[in-house]
Amino acid sequence: MAFISKSLIKNRGLDKLKHKANELLKRTLDQHVSLAVTGLSRSGKTAFITSLVNQLINEGNGAKLSFFEPVHQGNFIAAKRIPQKHYHVPRFDYDAAITALTSEPASWPEPTHGISELRLAIRYQPKDSLLKYATDMATLTLDITDYPGEWLLDLPMLKQTYQEWSEQTHALMTQAPRREYSKGFLQKLADLDAFEFASEELLAELSQEYTTLLHTFRHDLGLSVIQPGRFIQPGDLAGAPILEFFPFPGLENFDANEYQNAPDNSLVGMLRSRYLEYKEQVVKKFYKEHFLRFDRQIVLADCLTPLNKGKESFADLELAMSMVLESYNYGKSGILSRLFSPKIDRLLFGATKADHVTPEQHGPLVALLNQLVHQNKHHLNYEAVQMKTLAIASVKATNSGMSKHKGEEIPVIQGQRLLSAESNQSNKVFGEKITIFPGAVPSQLPKDEYWQSKPFNFIAFAPLKDLKKHQSLPHVRMDQVLQFLLADKMI
Amino acid sequence: MAFISKSLIKNRGLDKLKHKANELLKRTLDQHVSLAVTGLSRSGKTAFITSLVNQLINEGNGAKLSFFEPVHQGNFIAAKRIPQKHYHVPRFDYDAAITALTSEPASWPEPTHGISELRLAIRYQPKDSLLKYATDMATLTLDITDYPGEWLLDLPMLKQTYQEWSEQTHALMTQAPRREYSKGFLQKLADLDAFEFASEELLAELSQEYTTLLHTFRHDLGLSVIQPGRFIQPGDLAGAPILEFFPFPGLENFDANEYQNAPDNSLVGMLRSRYLEYKEQVVKKFYKEHFLRFDRQIVLADCLTPLNKGKESFADLELAMSMVLESYNYGKSGILSRLFSPKIDRLLFGATKADHVTPEQHGPLVALLNQLVHQNKHHLNYEAVQMKTLAIASVKATNSGMSKHKGEEIPVIQGQRLLSAESNQSNKVFGEKITIFPGAVPSQLPKDEYWQSKPFNFIAFAPLKDLKKHQSLPHVRMDQVLQFLLADKMI
Numbered sequence: 001m002a003f004i005s006k007s008l009i010k011n012r013g014l015d016k017l018k019h020k021a022n023e024l025l026k027r028t029l030d031q032h033v034s035l036a037v038t039g040l041s042r043s044g045k046t047a048f049i050t051s052l053v054n055q056l057i058n059e060g061n062g063a064k065l066s067f068f069e070p071v072h073q074g075n076f077i078a079a080k081r082i083p084q085k086h087y088h089v090p091r092f093d094y095d096a097a098i099t100a101l102t103s104e105p106a107s108w109p110e111p112t113h114g115i116s117e118l119r120l121a122i123r124y125q126p127k128d129s130l131l132k133y134a135t136d137m138a139t140l141t142l143d144i145t146d147y148p149g150e151w152l153l154d155l156p157m158l159k160q161t162y163q164e165w166s167e168q169t170h171a172l173m174t175q176a177p178r179r180e181y182s183k184g185f186l187q188k189l190a191d192l193d194a195f196e197f198a199s200e201e202l203l204a205e206l207s208q209e210y211t212t213l214l215h216t217f218r219h220d221l222g223l224s225v226i227q228p229g230r231f232i233q234p235g236d237l238a239g240a241p242i243l244e245f246f247p248f249p250g251l252e253n254f255d256a257n258e259y260q261n262a263p264d265n266s267l268v269g270m271l272r273s274r275y276l277e278y279k280e281q282v283v284k285k286f287y288k289e290h291f292l293r294f295d296r297q298i299v300l301a302d303c304l305t306p307l308n309k310g311k312e313s314f315a316d317l318e319l320a321m322s323m324v325l326e327s328y329n330y331g332k333s334g335i336l337s338r339l340f341s342p343k344i345d346r347l348l349f350g351a352t353k354a355d356h357v358t359p360e361q362h363g364p365l366v367a368l369l370n371q372l373v374h375q376n377k378h379h380l381n382y383e384a385v386q387m388k389t390l391a392i393a394s395v396k397a398t399n400s401g402m403s404k405h406k407g408e409e410i411p412v413i414q415g416q417r418l419l420s421a422e423s424n425q426s427n428k429v430f431g432e433k434i435t436i437f438p439g440a441v442p443s444q445l446p447k448d449e450y451w452q453s454k455p456f457n458f459i460a461f462a463p464l465k466d467l468k469k470h471q472s473l474p475h476v477r478m479d480q481v482l483q484f485l486l487a488d489k490m491i
Numbered sequence: 492m493a494f495i496s497k498s499l500i501k502n503r504g505l506d507k508l509k510h511k512a513n514e515l516l517k518r519t520l521d522q523h524v525s526l527a528v529t530g531l532s533r534s535g536k537t538a539f540i541t542s543l544v545n546q547l548i549n550e551g552n553g554a555k556l557s558f559f560e561p562v563h564q565g566n567f568i569a570a571k572r573i574p575q576k577h578y579h580v581p582r583f584d585y586d587a588a589i590t591a592l593t594s595e596p597a598s599w600p601e602p603t604h605g606i607s608e609l610r611l612a613i614r615y616q617p618k619d620s621l622l623k624y625a626t627d628m629a630t631l632t633l634d635i636t637d638y639p640g641e642w643l644l645d646l647p648m649l650k651q652t653y654q655e656w657s658e659q660t661h662a663l664m665t666q667a668p669r670r671e672y673s674k675g676f677l678q679k680l681a682d683l684d685a686f687e688f689a690s691e692e693l694l695a696e697l698s699q700e701y702t703t704l705l706h707t708f709r710h711d712l713g714l715s716v717i718q719p720g721r722f723i724q725p726g727d728l729a730g731a732p733i734l735e736f737f738p739f740p741g742l743e744n745f746d747a748n749e750y751q752n753a754p755d756n757s758l759v760g761m762l763r764s765r766y767l768e769y770k771e772q773v774v775k776k777f778y779k780e781h782f783l784r785f786d787r788q789i790v791l792a793d794c795l796t797p798l799n800k801g802k803e804s805f806a807d808l809e810l811a812m813s814m815v816l817e818s819y820n821y822g823k824s825g826i827l828s829r830l831f832s833p834k835i836d837r838l839l840f841g842a843t844k845a846d847h848v849t850p851e852q853h854g855p856l857v858a859l860l861n862q863l864v865h866q867n868k869h870h871l872n873y874e875a876v877q878m879k880t881l882a883i884a885s886v887k888a889t890n891s892g893m894s895k896h897k898g899e900e901i902p903v904i905q906g907q908r909l910l911s912a913e914s915n916q917s918n919k920v921f922g923e924k925i926t927i928f929p930g931a932v933p934s935q936l937p938k939d940e941y942w943q944s945k946p947f948n949f950i951a952f953a954p955l956k957d958l959k960k961h962q963s964l965p966h967v968r969m970d971q972v973l974q975f976l977l978a979d980k981m982i
Contacts (some may be wrong), residue, residue, distance in 0.1 A: 081692075083691045083761065091691065091730050237579065240579050241578040418980065
């Protein structure tokens, strides 16, 4: 008995040695990609990551990845989930998400809050590179990080003083569609003396009101520019003074000297110092602790909901996209390159929910997203970053076909309508199966005539029935996503 | 018009100058105390802080603080809330707590989660010190920090290896009352090979089960020793691998070499590295970022609920108190003094809910707490720390008197019973007004005879009716608390 267990241990020791030598060899050959996935809330981040992982780990079991060269050329071997890198970052809950999609009735996965991580090991056969002479198998380690797009919206604050930020935010609040909702709050501020002593409780109360406004802007009005972004997803900072400030209008009309010397316990003094602390402790911290380690980024944008909501909601998406783009502007004038050295070299914009329009509209959809992305490009310097736009559906929820309408063949999609889709509040499935033509997507930034004719009617769909955990999910262009983000690391 | 506004500005400038000079003078005279308030969950931290703040800011409006010398001798001027020091720490929500207590029907304030802060400025007239020759008014700035007592229970982990911690925790799980509940979990572990590759998902699942056990221990069994403490209040770390480990039994029986060399991706390798990371990122971080700045500490303990629950629950409180005490042991062998330099110089233990027993039982109650605290004292070195024990009621919920029972006068208390007091789950008020003698508190650590006779029946009470926001709350010995913690800083 003693002999057997000793010999077992000895064998284990030998195995371990072999294993270690192998590891050492591989480490020099192996590749690593840190992929960041972001998008404003409800743009479909969770479904995207779930599908991406699902496609890779179920490759060979129905995965349709013909535009992903490592699969197309037969170099892809297999992928599996391995323990994530950072112990203090919440795990992306793939199991819960895939369970939601494959349950009966199926539902969309719960949205994530804050940041989360997941790591894949992708085995492949090197073909074109030097690696193939050294080994018949290499591993690409893929770290996927999910974080709220709202965090990117805060970047421009880093170059703004409290006064500049107040002016800009106040300007938004006095225009439609925010104006009507902001009136009461702005009236309260107008009655306050900026230089008077203010209590913590007053600031807490007003900040609560401002935060409620931000939620209304985001969820009721479908707006995209939400600042400060952390206010609507506070996590452990809930109730901390660092999340209790707001824009104060009219600072530009004060005596500059007096404003500069406002005492620390005055209303404006407190607002200003909390704004500065927010930039240091929240905004900069995210860029330092997370953003700097990303190699590749996909930004997801739901262009269809703002098209549905109307002109102002769409204009707000335009503004948000230009703010998001600042994070990828590493030119001399870029805020980021002055503060840090980010290293993202590929940036993909995905127009999500492409399956919610008929296939011939994908062209206009991607053209539209392209305009959103590129209209700001001439101001910026993206030399270092290779960019691409795609219309995608992470998990396809409709089938497309043709239907006769008034004697004419028209393209349609068919799927199960989501219950209370308008409010976007519920993931519950409504049984109704419908066949529709949701309308034409404009291929250019829409003009007034477009909004007047209201040619578009976006409907939210439930996931398809009978999806399986261990089969690959139906999708639109996830293979092209993989091709752009990963293929060059697997040659 | 222009003349007037200029002169206004000039006056403001002058005022500011005077103010600054005054500030400068005062800064040299002013005192500062950083007071930490802790206790295991449901020991009454929120009610305590609410009452402490209430007594100080409403002094002169019914406050009964005759044992607090600054008030008794007439040196106390006034106290008010001012903005807290750390912007990134949640604010202690005094307003919500006092509103709960003074509403109709009244309820106990919602318990706090994690850490929170509140700052008071206390004005007083210096009497005995040098200050009185320099000024007729001085300010004591009081920072109150509320944090979960569970965080202190983690301190002993800092000196334990993963193996030692596993052994100790496993031993607890195989004894009553934990044994019965832990069986299923331990059986699952017994079926696993510690050296086999383990997936993140397996660890997540088992950790979830272990965390559920911890909740059962705390809330159903009324036990006090909950390790790791952060597991039951995860905050932003929810779902992070750093909170996904558990004790693994029998490590001491493995070949030591093999255990040391267990690969990083083996079950035991993963558990061990997460344990180490937890100590670094969670336990040490709390001591570094918070504990080191405390000057004074009050530890609240509810001795009555464990007396009610029985022998094992009480024994667990004993163990928890000895673990908590390690944080105040700054001797040569102390873990803390080897790692950091804490500066707490006064430590108060408060037996809370003293109003839930008749007044003549306060003596035995404080004697009992004294035993809990001092039985460990000879192992430790508390030279640097002055200690005291008190039986208190932060917010008195009963009235006491005498009642005739079988022709004899017996002491009783009278109050409104809390709905579902047994489960401790609800703060709702049950209308029933009752008059009882809850029983005798043992003045020594109870022996088996005590538990067999079950002489004690603790009943939870709702707050008294008609409490007022701007009057001081009824209490038991809050003045003695203030005397011990603050009076020496106000002379």
